[in-house]
Amino acid sequence: MQFDLSAVETATMVFVGTLVFALVLAAFVLTAGFIALVLVGVGKLGWFLLSTTLLALVHGINHGWDRLVHHASTVEIPGDFQGQPSPSTGSYPRVILRDS
Incomplete structure (x- = not known):
């Protein structure tokens, strides 16, 4: 026995087509959300x-x-720096900065 599609009412075909279209849209939305x-x-x-x-x-x-700063603070420098004349501002002794 063969199924005759012409025997199906138009309203039933529209309903089934709408369900298929809704399933395709739902699958698309779910896939897009997952991605x-x-x-x-x-x-x-x-x-x-x-x-x-x-x-x-x-x-x-x-x-x-x-580590570098703490190591540098433990190093003893032999002697002091002597002041060197500066060409424009006079002479200022160099200052050795140490970690306090």
């Missing part, structure tokens, strides 16, 4: 990695500078 969530997640992950890397870099630079 948007994935892109937001990837962006957030990228930003997290970038900010963590930059923060670690700044922390490393600060730590290295702190």
